[in-house]
Amino acid sequence: LLADSSLWTPAQSNEVYALDLDALLSGQPGKIALDDPAVHPLAKIAAILGDLERWHEAAGRHEAALEAVLERVRRLHAAFQQEQDRLRIRRFLAARLEAFDAGLPWWSMGQAELADLIRGESTPDALVRARAAALAGRDRHPASPGGRRCAAIVASIEAPGYTMTSMLTDGPGKHSIRITHRNVARLHLRAWRFDLEQRIGSAREARLLPSYRDVDRLVHGRPADASWSVELPPTPDYRDHVTYAVPPFDEKGGWVVLASLREDFAEGNNLLRAEPFVLSDLVLVQRRLGTRYEITARSGATGRPVSGARLALYALDYGKGRFRLVRRLKTGADGRADLDASRWQSRPHLLLARHGDDLAFTTGSLYPLSESTPRSRTNALLYTDRSVYRPGQVLHWKVVAYRGNGEGTEYTTLAGAVLTVTLRDANGEEIEHRQMTTDGFGAAAGDFDIPEGRLLGRWRLSCSLGGSASIRVEEYKRPTFEVTLGDPATPLRLNRPAVLRGEARYYFGLPVTQGSYRWRVTREPVYPRWWFWWRPQPRTRPEVIAAGTGTVDAEGRVACRFTPSADERKASEPGLSYRYKLSVDVTDAGGETRSASRVFRLGFVAVEARLDDPPGFLEAGHATALAILRTDLDGKPAPGAGRWELRRLVEPARPALPADLPVTPSGDRDDDAYHTDG
Structure with missing residues (x-):
């Protein structure tokens, strides 16, 4: 039950990152009360399994103690989703297995668990290392349960x-x-x-x-x-x-x-x-034009139209369950042929084309077409005086009724239209409705009282002619203080300790002198736009790199100390930078919580340059000016020197067809991975 995250509170699910992973891995998360609902379930799991491990060790049951460690690793690995946390878990398990007596059969079960964790990595050599770990467990104790599990892992990795x-x-x-x-x-x-x-x-x-x-x-x-x-x-x-x-x-x-x-x-x-x-070299291109299809036959190798191609049109006979021939025709000198689809009697059709030995067919069924006449429809626009209300307040609304055609080109307001406006709560239950008649300008207005005792949230105002508007009904409480984050005292740099400070102050000016705060820093890579001209954008998500808690001082100040870490090996990749986000939640003595966040971008270089509003085309033989904008990584102007080059692109002697272009690498491609010629 403790591991069932569906029973956790939202705070417990969202604040796993704030737990001390090293303490949880050691099985000694501190003195905790197992019956205290405020204690995180993972801390209880670690404490129980840590106590079980020590009990088995004291009795000399070393393999049972190892299984307690493995179960703790399984539970923590499932809960911690960040790659850096999972790396710490794998390293912990590897260190414990290295210190464990490999002569005991359950050591192979530990190797199987380690191999499974490594196999889940995204690194290019993960399967190679997982196989090596599983091979060691299989060969050491082949007849044990762990040895058999290791053998299954090796077989699955090596399977063709x-x-x-x-x-x-x-x-x-x-x-x-x-x-x-x-x-x-x-x-x-x-x-x-x-x-x-x-x-x-x-x-x-x-x-x-x-x-x-x-x-x-x-x-x-x-x-x-x-x-x-x-x-x-x-x-x-x-x-x-x-x-x-x-x-x-x-x-x-x-x-x-x-x-x-x-x-x-x-x-x-x-x-x-x-x-x-x-x-085949024959290709059919179809286009819908009203109630007919325009079919163009082209050469796949050159793209030129193919004249004289023989076309056979088939219709699906529902009674016999097969296609029957309904018409034959040929393409003209421009490779085109027209098919009137207005009398096809609601059945799919298929087109087969042949030109010499080449043949082609429509990749999808052709269906009957009919001219649709735009129909006039009525609707209404609803307005409210506010977007958020409290129970007991009055909701003032206004409605404008109109009529328009289906193409959306002609609209007129509806004078003298009878309509009904209805208010529904968050459960969809009707609160009140009112019948109105629009004036000479198609408008009507009224109000509803927001009753007490209804479910708070999103309420809806709707009109019988169509159209609706959403409002929020909340027990809104005015905040008493705010949190602000200031500029760093010194410029931030990658892989250097940083301190960001902020303060919490009441709106009447005095600091919040009693309270606590929680903070966390997330990081995600920022790739330059030109990277995606030749490969898809990598899928990334923010990862938590630091978190902590503290108590505000007598001046209401908070301090967040962390290191904006990044891989130094990627310094040679031009344009790569990282976006860091600091989020701080301050809770005062009365239980009120206010938040603030700050985003900053860091890279291996401090400035970047880009063309400001680059033109799409330039006219040959005419002088042209290009504006280059030099900024810091947060977009602020950064005066300074620079240099530029203008290079001419060498055009190919013969344009390449799409099939002859190099294969575009996937967005998840790792340049350190093993690549075949393909």
Whole structure:
């Protein structure tokens, strides 16, 4: 029950960072009362398991004592989500196992637990280190429960695995097959041709390409039309890597590719994957224009229109459960053809195109189209005199009724319109309603009394013609003091001790002389915008790097001492900086709490420069001025010297198609990780 976080209070769930992790890991969080609900459940868990560990140790039951340590580690690792906290937990466990007698079988269970914790890391070599830890436990006590668990971990890390996807339609000689793999040296592939037009006649759904359940029927008893193997690069980090493969055939048409770990493609002790795709240079581009579709046939290699392409339009016959041919036509000199979809009788259609050996089809069903006439509709705008009210106060409101067409181009107010305005509380229960008639300008006004005894929160004012407005009903209490955070006495620097001070003062001017405060500092990286021109933005979240508590002094002052730490190895990465946020909560002797926060940005450099409102295009042969803004990292102007260069971009002799461009790395890519050629 203590570990069930659903039973924790919101404060206990949100303030895990403020606990002394070292004390919890040691199993000695101090003298606590287990029946005190104010004591954090994690502190109780650590105290109970620490006492259990010492009891077992005193009786000479060293393996049972180790299990108490492992359970404490499991509970703390689940509760502390920050990476730096989890790193401390892993290091603690590694140190305890190093000091433990490896000759005892339960040592292997500790190694299994350590391997699981390491395996959850995001570092590039996490699986390598997890495997090494599990190997040590497996080899030391192979028959013990911990040894068997270690063996399972090693097997899962070393297990081969892959997935395969393909382009829906691609041209010959392209990297049409994408293989995501780990621990696989060679992948065997076979391919069979299938007749796409024949499948249209027998298809019972809009999807024409065969699914996995159709593969056995398509390839049963038929020799493969193509067979080959792909040598995959090694994956010594035991993680997934991507390799693109080029099919070795160039015959146009539909293909089903079957991949296998085993060369004989047997189903036993094997992993089979199948993917269909169409090999063709023909591409169909569809565009909706009113009640018709404009279809353009183009060459995938050049993008030029294809004239004379033969088009066959099929409709899904619900009665027979298959597609039937309804029309044939050809593309014009511009590669275009028009389809009138106004009389298609509510059934999906499919378009198949052929030009020589090339063929293509619409990737999604074409549906009937109809002209929609914008309809006039009525609505209302509601206004209130305030956004927050207290029970017992009067809510003054005003409503303006209007009519407009569906396109939103014509609006008129509604004079003499009868409408009803209703007030509902946070439970959705009606408090009061009033029927009104708008004046000559379409407006009406009234008021409601906010009653006592109703649920506080978000209330809603609605009109029978449409439209609504939200208000807040709260027992608002006027604050008696405020908290402010001042500027640092000296400029802050990365990896240098810092002190930020603030003060709490009553609004009548005197300091808050009695009270306590809690503070924490979070950090998140700030990447320059130009990083994302060539790779996605990394997913980051703020992490707590420091926290503490204290008591305000006689002058109402608070002090927060911490070190804005950062990885010095990243100093060579241009433009990288960090955003730190200090949050302080001060509670006075009467229990009132007020908060303040301050954000500051630090980096390995103190200034940055950027183009101020850069133009998108410049006219050749004309003088142009570019304004460069020099600021500190918080955006304040920073006078000083600088230099600039203007470089000409070298254009390629021939523009590259998207398929020929380098693969964009993922947003989570680590430059220290192992990379395959792909």
